[in-house]
Amino acid sequence: MLFQRSSVWVLHALLSHWWKHPVQLSTLMVGLVAATALWSGVQALNQQARMSYDQAAQRFNSLNQAQLTGINQQPIAQQDYVQLRRLGWPVTPLVEGQLTTDLSPQYSFTLVGIEPMTLLNTESAQAPATGLPTNLSLNQFLTPPWEVWLSARTKEAVLQAFEGVDTGFPLNPLGERPNLRVSNALADYEMMTDIYLAQYWLEMDQQHSRLLLLQDTFAQPLPNELSSRLRVIIPQSDHDISRLTESFHLNLTALSLLAYLVGLLMVYSAMHLAMNQRRSLYRVITACGIDQRHLMACVLTELLLLSALIALPGLLLGYWIASWLLPDLSTSLAGLYGAQVDANLSLTSRWWFQGLMMAWAGTLLASLLPLLRLLNNKPNNRPDANIIHFSGSVGSRLMTLALISATAALAVAYTGQSLLSGFLLLGLIFTTAALLLPLLVDKVLALGQALFSSALGQWLWADARLQISHLAIALIALLLALSTSIGVGGMVEGFRHTFVGWLDQRLAAEVYVRADSQQQADELYAWLDQHEQVKAILPSARADRVLHQTPIELRGIQVHATYVDHWPLLSRMDDAWSQIEDQGAVMINEQLARQLALNLGDSIPLSTDTSFSVVAIYSDYGNPKGQVMMSIETLYQHWPHAEQGSFALRVDPDQLDSLKDQLNEHFSLGDNQVLDQLAVKDFSIRLFERTFAATRALNLLVLGVASIALLSSLLTLSSLRLTQMAPVWASGVSRQQLMFFELMRLLFIALITAMLAIPLGLLISYCLVTVINVRAFGWALPWQIFPQQWFNLTLSALISALLAAIIPLLKLRFSSPGKLLKGFRDDQ
Amino acid sequence: MISNRFIASLFLLLLIKMISACSQEQPTSQGFAGLGAEAEGFAQVMPNPTITYPDALNMHPDYRIEWWYVTANLESDSGKRFGVQWTLFRQANSPAPQREGWANQQLWLGHVGITHADQHLFAERYARGGIGQAGIMMPQFHAWIDDWSLKALDEEAQFLAVSAADEGFHYQLSLSKTGPYILQGDQGFSVKSDQGQASYYMSLPFLDAEGSITLGDETFSVTGQAWIDREWSSQPLAEDQQGWDWFSLHLDNGDKLMLFRLRHAHENHYFSGTYISANGNAYPLRPEQIQMRPLTEHKVAGRQVPVEWHLTLDDHQLDVTTRPLNPNSWMATGIAYWEGPITFSGTHSGRGYLEMTGY
Numbered sequence A: 001m002l003f004q005r006s007s008v009w010v011l012h013a014l015l016s017h018w019w020k021h022p023v024q025l026s027t028l029m030v031g032l033v034a035a036t037a038l039w040s041g042v043q044a045l046n047q048q049a050r051m052s053y054d055q056a057a058q059r060f061n062s063l064n065q066a067q068l069t070g071i072n073q074q075p076i077a078q079q080d081y082v083q084l085r086r087l088g089w090p091v092t093p094l095v096e097g098q099l100t101t102d103l104s105p106q107y108s109f110t111l112v113g114i115e116p117m118t119l120l121n122t123e124s125a126q127a128p129a130t131g132l133p134t135n136l137s138l139n140q141f142l143t144p145p146w147e148v149w150l151s152a153r154t155k156e157a158v159l160q161a162f163e164g165v166d167t168g169f170p171l172n173p174l175g176e177r178p179n180l181r182v183s184n185a186l187a188d189y190e191m192m193t194d195i196y197l198a199q200y201w202l203e204m205d206q207q208h209s210r211l212l213l214l215q216d217t218f219a220q221p222l223p224n225e226l227s228s229r230l231r232v233i234i235p236q237s238d239h240d241i242s243r244l245t246e247s248f249h250l251n252l253t254a255l256s257l258l259a260y261l262v263g264l265l266m267v268y269s270a271m272h273l274a275m276n277q278r279r280s281l282y283r284v285i286t287a288c289g290i291d292q293r294h295l296m297a298c299v300l301t302e303l304l305l306l307s308a309l310i311a312l313p314g315l316l317l318g319y320w321i322a323s324w325l326l327p328d329l330s331t332s333l334a335g336l337y338g339a340q341v342d343a344n345l346s347l348t349s350r351w352w353f354q355g356l357m358m359a360w361a362g363t364l365l366a367s368l369l370p371l372l373r374l375l376n377n378k379p380n381n382r383p384d385a386n387i388i389h390f391s392g393s394v395g396s397r398l399m400t401l402a403l404i405s406a407t408a409a410l411a412v413a414y415t416g417q418s419l420l421s422g423f424l425l426l427g428l429i430f431t432t433a434a435l436l437l438p439l440l441v442d443k444v445l446a447l448g449q450a451l452f453s454s455a456l457g458q459w460l461w462a463d464a465r466l467q468i469s470h471l472a473i474a475l476i477a478l479l480l481a482l483s484t485s486i487g488v489g490g491m492v493e494g495f496r497h498t499f500v501g502w503l504d505q506r507l508a509a510e511v512y513v514r515a516d517s518q519q520q521a522d523e524l525y526a527w528l529d530q531h532e533q534v535k536a537i538l539p540s541a542r543a544d545r546v547l548h549q550t551p552i553e554l555r556g557i558q559v560h561a562t563y564v565d566h567w568p569l570l571s572r573m574d575d576a577w578s579q580i581e582d583q584g585a586v587m588i589n590e591q592l593a594r595q596l597a598l599n600l601g602d603s604i605p606l607s608t609d610t611s612f613s614v615v616a617i618y619s620d621y622g623n624p625k626g627q628v629m630m631s632i633e634t635l636y637q638h639w640p641h642a643e644q645g646s647f648a649l650r651v652d653p654d655q656l657d658s659l660k661d662q663l664n665e666h667f668s669l670g671d672n673q674v675l676d677q678l679a680v681k682d683f684s685i686r687l688f689e690r691t692f693a694a695t696r697a698l699n700l701l702v703l704g705v706a707s708i709a710l711l712s713s714l715l716t717l718s719s720l721r722l723t724q725m726a727p728v729w730a731s732g733v734s735r736q737q738l739m740f741f742e743l744m745r746l747l748f749i750a751l752i753t754a755m756l757a758i759p760l761g762l763l764i765s766y767c768l769v770t771v772i773n774v775r776a777f778g779w780a781l782p783w784q785i786f787p788q789q790w791f792n793l794t795l796s797a798l799i800s801a802l803l804a805a806i807i808p809l810l811k812l813r814f815s816s817p818g819k820l821l822k823g824f825r826d827d828q
Numbered sequence B: 001m002i003s004n005r006f007i008a009s010l011f012l013l014l015l016i017k018m019i020s021a022c023s024q025e026q027p028t029s030q031g032f033a034g035l036g037a038e039a040e041g042f043a044q045v046m047p048n049p050t051i052t053y054p055d056a057l058n059m060h061p062d063y064r065i066e067w068w069y070v071t072a073n074l075e076s077d078s079g080k081r082f083g084v085q086w087t088l089f090r091q092a093n094s095p096a097p098q099r100e101g102w103a104n105q106q107l108w109l110g111h112v113g114i115t116h117a118d119q120h121l122f123a124e125r126y127a128r129g130g131i132g133q134a135g136i137m138m139p140q141f142h143a144w145i146d147d148w149s150l151k152a153l154d155e156e157a158q159f160l161a162v163s164a165a166d167e168g169f170h171y172q173l174s175l176s177k178t179g180p181y182i183l184q185g186d187q188g189f190s191v192k193s194d195q196g197q198a199s200y201y202m203s204l205p206f207l208d209a210e211g212s213i214t215l216g217d218e219t220f221s222v223t224g225q226a227w228i229d230r231e232w233s234s235q236p237l238a239e240d241q242q243g244w245d246w247f248s249l250h251l252d253n254g255d256k257l258m259l260f261r262l263r264h265a266h267e268n269h270y271f272s273g274t275y276i277s278a279n280g281n282a283y284p285l286r287p288e289q290i291q292m293r294p295l296t297e298h299k300v301a302g303r304q305v306p307v308e309w310h311l312t313l314d315d316h317q318l319d320v321t322t323r324p325l326n327p328n329s330w331m332a333t334g335i336a337y338w339e340g341p342i343t344f345s346g347t348h349s350g351r352g353y354l355e356m357t358g359y
Helices: A005-020 A022-058 A078-086 A116-120 A138-142 A152-162 A195-201 A241-277 A279-287 A292-337 A349-376 A393-415 A419-451 A455-506 A518-529 A561-566 A576-582 A590-595 A632-638 A653-667 A677-730 A735-777 A787-813 A817-827 B006-020
Strands: A067-070 A091-100 A108-114 A147-150 A179-182 A190-194 A210-213 A230-233 A511-513 A534-538 A540-547 A550-557 A569-572 A586-589 A612-618 A626-631 A647-651 A674-676 B065-076 B081-092 B106-116 B119-128 B134-137 B142-145 B148-152 B159-166 B169-177 B189-191 B198-215 B218-233 B241-251 B256-264 B270-276 B282-285 B291-294 B297-300 B303-306 B309-313 B318-324 B337-346 B350-356
Touching (some): A005 A022, A005 A241, A005 A279, A005 A292, A022 A292, A022 A349, A022 A677, A078 A091, A108 A195, A116 B119, A152 A179, A152 A190, A190 A195, A230 A540, A241 A279, A241 A455, A279 A292, A292 A677, A393 A419, A419 A455, A419 A735, A518 A534, A518 A653, A534 A561, A550 A632, A576 A612, A576 A626, A586 A590, A653 A674, A674 A677, A677 A735, A677 A787, A735 A787, B065 B198, B065 B337, B065 B350, B081 B142, B081 B148, B106 B134, B106 B159, B106 B337, B119 B134, B119 B159, B218 B350, B241 B291, B241 B309, B318 B350
Antiparallel strands (some): A067 A210, A091 A108, A091 A210, A511 A674, A534 A647, A540 A550, B065 B081, B081 B106, B106 B119, B148 B159, B159 B169, B169 B198, B189 B198, B241 B256, B241 B350, B256 B270, B291 B309, B297 B303, B309 B318, B318 B337, B337 B350
């Protein structure tokens, strides 16, 4: 039997080590808590987001759903639905819209009306789940007073809304209250009911919002009379929402994995030290008759127990981090991809379990080498036995590994195409850097050593070189954190510059006005035309197409200096604008160019009879869709039913407010019908900030963890250092001098690390903008460098080192001469 | 097809399955497919009705359920034999008055099947009344659900056309009425149990059929005989009736025979039928005149179903054994049942259709 009564005593003896070495215990705890918290926090975010995507897909909002929509977002007539069914089309209608209550507090609900007979009874595997319970009573769903399915919170809001309402929502057409049924599958303020009630409440009599195509292999063409009103959207898996957002989550996951590794480095250094210091304890235990296997089982049990206990606060912290980042994440996902993420975090038991598993896996991984050494039972009596001399065979072994890693990185850089290979490349670059770091620091210190001939100078540099073996892990953590900061910071900052500049170019007109109808558009035009302060009125129009089964947007603009001078083009033919104006040429956004591998001069077959020549490619950040721009005449010529878009107005900025007031007075336009440039920019920039808020926060956390790693290494080291410094002190160097040397040495090592982090960070940033971003988002960014950031980060590395050095220095400052003497004696 | 075809039940089943299956508090004892459920508020089936053709083809929305049922035994030019089924069920989920548009309480269910010796294909469609996706039009009869249709080609409905399509198959047949319509039971009042449950029931057993069947890429020209059943009721089954076995037979001598057995939970099954001579005279059969004995059972869809039968009518010197064209004629639809073409031999021979529910 492996586990015996004696095991309890062995465990007790093993665990007592940690109480005697609180610094090691705290290093272990901080490392493991940080690793677990950051990893599980990001996983919680990802899980929450995926759950929301699934819900959205269930609620038919997925871009992955085959469907029919009205041309120009017009509702679909009930007759057209019936006609399609009678032609054998497997479609089911949806009625969707927003409802608000008049009462205070005012609530806004998203209503989905379904037709359960056609939706729920399809044999097709494409049939979407509704989020309705399997025990739905169809009879009650379809019979007065009808049913409304909603979340518990929404139910409360609707119950309030019942008060004081005589007719209309939330009463049914008979003036009765419908039955409110609670389903957890529905998000707050989302309601699902029969199509009849939805049409009544949304005043969409005889109209449907869209038709879901329940079988996307259904390949019949639309009959002619319907094709002028409806269009079929067959999804392409490349463009489904989860794939788009997957890139985003992969970014976060990669960052959390980095944090996890930095945390594990700390766990490793604590374990390594603890295992070494406990060798005598192991000998005592084996001397008491506990065999090696038994001891190993006890050590493993100890590790699992300890890490499970530490993982719990780690998971709680992870939960907290996730709830803290979730609002930003949901805003940016909604803005970037139109994906809705529920802002209330709800976690599954699987998440807790996975967190615990990660903590265990991490602990075991970090303890693997120390454990193997324990198994080999190498004698290790000397206190400096674990000091590694990087100039020797260890150094050349590290160099070989670094060369292999660098070669692999080059191979991946040349052959990889996917996002995952992009991250693999980053991982290999990091590995190479981590392997090289101790060697490089050692070389720099050796150079320093060569410059000093005095005994004290020699000792200083040689001693610093010896410390590297103790600090290597913490320095690697610092290097990774610093270079990630430089890389990610550079990417975000570069993106911000590009984005703001792009917005300035793109939003060149001062005001954008959108008309509700053609009639209003005509009136607006006539009115604006008479106003002198309006220097130009630039109409636009839009239409939707499906090209290679991908939905794309066609935009028609009036070619004008506003666009010619400002529109942000990535590449163009010389006479691009005149070709667009006179020859029906088009320009396309970067996303579409990459998707369809189109270049200048290629043609794009937008309609069955005509191809359009591509004369320019423009950047279009934040748009997941492909877009084609052409002159408004070209658009109307080929798509006479194109929808009237907004007017861009060139106005003297001073007269902007008065023009807006007059417009509102004359046309009583809604808030979203008149947008000024500043408001749009402001919204876009806020969206941008939130997109990278999570990235930046994680980045800071990683840096924090690395600083703590440095601190704990120094604390561990300080007890060893005493014995090493005692002889120097005994030779007559004062404690103040020793403290100064200690501090300078550490700051110098931190500085070298920071200096090495800068080129590494630049390399990372280059990979992010030219490899990761292109593969994740579909657009490339110019690579920009920000020396100010480097300065800040170097400073923060030095401050981290300074803070980390304070406790050991104070320890030295207040060590009694007796203690130093004792250290000196022990060393003998 | 019948009557009792269980279709009705299907429908009900549908209801039960979809609607109530879900609400667990529903009573379980409602007979097959809920056809034994109470019918409060709906029109009741009474003796001595006046049923005429083609008016009987019209819908009867005041009754809770009804169905239009077509079966055909067909043969291609090359001698390949087929069975075809086309059914439309209507069920009201609440009694009159009729509500308009999407609020309409009529629910529609369509089933189609094509059977040959090696294959049995089927499909189903669901629709709501009130918007035109499914329904009945008169005076020139037209019944449809989605793109499946059964319609008269003239106002007297002497000629009809039936068609349906689904993934992998489609068919269209024209039907010519060559004999009179037949009122089942007592002038169309067809009793279904000793407790008095009944339906109105009319059949068109004399129909010549011709048309085409397409399976995958292959199209067959076919001819043969068809049978149409019209039945409506508000509570056609007794609560403890679990299912039925129903036959429609085209005898080679031109006579027709309809037989069914409603199975009670505890024996004492209820038997009924009509013997129809080739010249159109109908002879209702009393329960004691009918002997129906299941022979071989066949395992299909995990159930044991009696696919061969021994049928005896002493008063008509009829003693035959029936065999299925394809024993796997299982309609794995929302409400599942066995329905397929059969042949029979003995004192008489011929072809027909068999429907078995509640297995």
